[in-house]
Amino acid sequence: xxxxxxxxxxxxxRWAVMHVTAAKxxxxxxxxxxxxxxxxxxxxxGVTDRLVDLKMSPVPWWFIAxxxxxxxxxxxxxDFQLGQGDALNKRSHNVPAGRGPxxxxxGDITPGHDxxxxxxxxxxxxxxxxxxxxxxxxxxxxxxxxxxxxxxxYAIRGVPSAYVWSGSDQYVSGKFVRDRVYNPKYVDTQExxxxxxxMMIAIDPTIAKGILS
Numbered sequence: 598x599x600x601x602x603x604x605x606x607x608x609x610x611r612w613a614v615m616h617v618t619a620a621k622x623x624x625x626x627x628x629x630x631x632x633x634x635x636x637x638x639x640x641x642x643g644v645t646d647r648l649v650d651l652k653m654s655p656v657p658w659w660f661i662a663x664x665x666x667x668x669x670x671x672x673x674x675x676d677f678q679l680g681q682g683d684a685l686n687k688r689s690h691n692v693p694a695g696r697g698p699x700x701x702x703x704g705d706i707t708p709g710h711d712x713x714x715x716x717x718x719x720x721x722x723x724x725x726x727x728x729x730x731x732x733x734x735x736x737x738x739x740x741x742x743x744x745x746x747x748x749x750x751y752a753i754r755g756v757p758s759a760y761v762w763s764g765s766d767q768y769v770s771g772k773f774v775r776d777r778v779y780n781p782k783y784v785d786t787q788e789x790x791x792x793x794x795x796m797m798i799a800i801d802p803t804i805a806k807g808i809l810s
Contacts, residue, residue, distance in 0.1 A: 599749045601741060608744065609737030611757060611767045617792040621764045625788055629796035632662040637673060641665075643709030644679075644717040653729035656721050659797055659804050660728070660739065663790050664746060667760060670787060675713045680720035685712050692776065693724040736808045743790040750779060763789035 617625060631637065641658035649655050665673045668682045676685050680696055683689035689696045699716040708714065721729040726745035731738070740761055744752065747760035750773055762768035763785040772783040798804045 599752045604744070604749075604752050605733065605735070605737035605741045607737075608740035608761070609735070611762065612736050612740060612791060614767075615762075615791060615795070616766045617795060618764055618766065621788070621792070622796075625764060625792050625796045626800075628666060628788055628793060629800050631672060632659070632666060632793075633797055633800050637662065640673075640675070640708040640713070643707075643714050644721070646709055647714055647718050648721065648729050651718070651722070651729075653722060654731055656728050656731070657734070657804075659794070659801075660742070661717060661721070663743070663793055663797075664728075666793065667747070667787065667790060678720065679713075679717040680724050685716055693720070696720070696724065734808055739794070739808050740791055748773065750777075754779070759785035759787075759789070761790045762792075763787055764792040765789060767791070 638658060641661045644661050645655050645658050661679070662673075665679055668679060669677060670682070674682075677683065678685055678689055678697060678699065680693050681689055681691040683691055683697070685697065685699045687698050696719060697716060699712040699719070701712050705711040721727075726742060728742060728746070731742050733741075743761050744758045747758060751758040751771070756771055757767045759768060759772045768785070768789065770784045771779065771781045772785045774780050774783055794804075
């Protein structure tokens with residue numbers, strides 16, 4: 598059983614000493630700019646607003662944006678589910694499996710009231726790690742929630758999560774190349790959540806309110 602409080606402390610320390618890999622800074626910056634674009638931000642904020650309507654924890658827009666980036670392996674696809682990147686209009690086959698389909702309705706309004714938003718709300722409310730029920734929005738808590746989103750297999754092994762730290766000096770190698778299969782020599786080339794969050798904060802300092810205070 599993973600000690601979540603200890604993991605939050607470890608992740609907070611890693612954040613405090615983290616340096617983004619110099620060669621990767623331009624790519625992280627470009628991704629952060631894209632996620633902070635007003636059009637994209639409005640769609641992510643639409644999910645946060647729906648969670649407030651449901652009286653759930655208002656998962657911040659930037660958290661949703663970073664999860665989307667990681668799950669899609671690139672720019673957000675508004676016809677894919679947030680939970681695992683499967684098509685909106687079909688039942689998902691990747692974990693979490695069996696979600697959807699999420700179909701367009703007459704009268705849908707984008708952002709905030711459309712199939713992509715409904716899928717995102719479903720992922721955050723009904724699927725592990727149930728981000729819409731998370732309450733620890735400190736930097737350690739945020740990074741641990743990112744880690745839980747991808748699974749605690751790294752924490753069990755006592756190593757930094759590739760999902761969170763790839764692209765920083767806190768990560769060297771090791772990746773779950775598929776469900777439950779860990780390769781210690783594999784190097785994750787996707788952009789990790791923590792370096793991407795740091796770049797988004799540099800672009801939009803309001804993101805830091807609360808998590809870094």
